[in-house]
Amino acid sequence: MIGDGLRIDVRQLTKRFGSVTAVSDLTFSVAPGVVTGFLGPNGAGKTTTMRMILGLVEPTAGVATIGGTRYCDLPQPPVTVGAVLDGASGAHPACSGRDHLRIYATMSRLPLHRVDAVLDQLRLTAFADRPAGEYSTGMRQRLSLATALLGDPRVLLLDEPGNGLDPQGMAWLRDLLQGLAAEGRTILVSSHVLSEIEQIAADVVVIRDGQLVTPASVAELSIAAGAAVLVRSPEAERLAHALGARTALTGGVIERKGVDLLRVTGFSTVAIAELAAAHGLAVHELTPERSGLEQIFLTLTAHTERALS
Numbered sequence: 001m002i003g004d005g006l007r008i009d010v011r012q013l014t015k016r017f018g019s020v021t022a023v024s025d026l027t028f029s030v031a032p033g034v035v036t037g038f039l040g041p042n043g044a045g046k047t048t049t050m051r052m053i054l055g056l057v058e059p060t061a062g063v064a065t066i067g068g069t070r071y072c073d074l075p076q077p078p079v080t081v082g083a084v085l086d087g088a089s090g091a092h093p094a095c096s097g098r099d100h101l102r103i104y105a106t107m108s109r110l111p112l113h114r115v116d117a118v119l120d121q122l123r124l125t126a127f128a129d130r131p132a133g134e135y136s137t138g139m140r141q142r143l144s145l146a147t148a149l150l151g152d153p154r155v156l157l158l159d160e161p162g163n164g165l166d167p168q169g170m171a172w173l174r175d176l177l178q179g180l181a182a183e184g185r186t187i188l189v190s191s192h193v194l195s196e197i198e199q200i201a202a203d204v205v206v207i208r209d210g211q212l213v214t215p216a217s218v219a220e221l222s223i224a225a226g227a228a229v230l231v232r233s234p235e236a237e238r239l240a241h242a243l244g245a246r247t248a249l250t251g252g253v254i255e256r257k258g259v260d261l262l263r264v265t266g267f268s269t270v271a272i273a274e275l276a277a278a279h280g281l282a283v284h285e286l287t288p289e290r291s292g293l294e295q296i297f298l299t300l301t302a303h304t305e306r307a308l309s
């Protein structure tokens with residue numbers, strides 16, 4: 001573990017570029033210990049928000065803090081926050097990966113032994129002395145991440161880190177980020193490849209038109225978007241009755257799909273299991289009918305789709 005985790009807090013952030021409002025009164029938090037996905041259609045304001053968190057763009061209003069402190073007031077920013085904003089490592093094509101990291105470490109006053117550590121962590125040691133211009137897309141992405149991790153930061157902000165990675169590379173990225181989060185780090189990842197975020201992230205912040213749609217766990221998001229759960233029970237009738245008594249609160253729908261099968265919306269699998277247990281009803285199967293985050297995302301941002309059409 002890396003000590004107490006640091007929360008990112010975005011409070012009523014607004015950014016206007018002339019007549020364009022890129023981000024509007026945006027408030028959300030990013031918790032340590034899990035990977036949080038940052039989703040929104042093109043132009044939703046994700047990059048602008050990340051840039052404001054990193055002090056690269058001055059907010060028109062509001063504030064973003066990391067562990068309660070604004071980025072510009074952090075005593076040692078590279079030790080607290082690592083970021084990859086455009087997927088580019090910033091390495092000169094003629095410069096080797098190792099030399100690029102050495103230069104960055106020196107500029108950021110980080111110990112040089114971290115260079116070998118991140119080369120090893122990012123599986124770049126075998127390519128470390130080749131010119132960065134000869135790196136594949138995946139290797140360039142790893143060099144960007146290596147640069148962000150040089151300070152062993154407690155917070156990571158990654159804009160589209162999966163861009164250009166093949167499925168193997170994505171699986172590796174997922175394991176890396178989940179491992180870093182499990183150490184207590186705070187990780188915010190934006191991506192357009194929503195099925196990948198679904199695999200990587202436990203929490204999700206969705207924005208559109210610079211405004212918050214929802215902060216939620218992936219499971220909660222599924223419920224909010226009407227994802228259903230198939231429930232097989234020998235006492236389906238009684239279970240349907242028990243669930244039905246709660247739908248006034250949850251807004252869910254209970255459908256009979258067979259003698260022992262219900263299709264339920266508005267409830268998580270956990271809520272259904274707990275309700276069944278509370279009523280002493282057996283449940284033989286609980287299967288989330290996954291519409292996938294892609295569909296959920298489209299449902300939640302449908303307003304934007306309509307506005308554009």
Ligand SMILES: Nc1ncnc2c1ncn2[C@@H]1O[C@H](COP(=O)(O)OP(=O)(O)OP(=O)(O)O)[C@@H](O)[C@H]1O
Pocket residue numbers: 017020021022040041042043044045046047048049
């Ligand atoms: N420097 C700038 N000057 C003027 N407008 C800008 C500037 N930066 C961003 N914008 C505008 O702000 C809005 C939000 O852009 P932003 O890049 O933050 O969105 P995004 O969600 O990251 O989009 P994408 O997923 O396409 O990268 C867009 O309308 C964009 O054109």
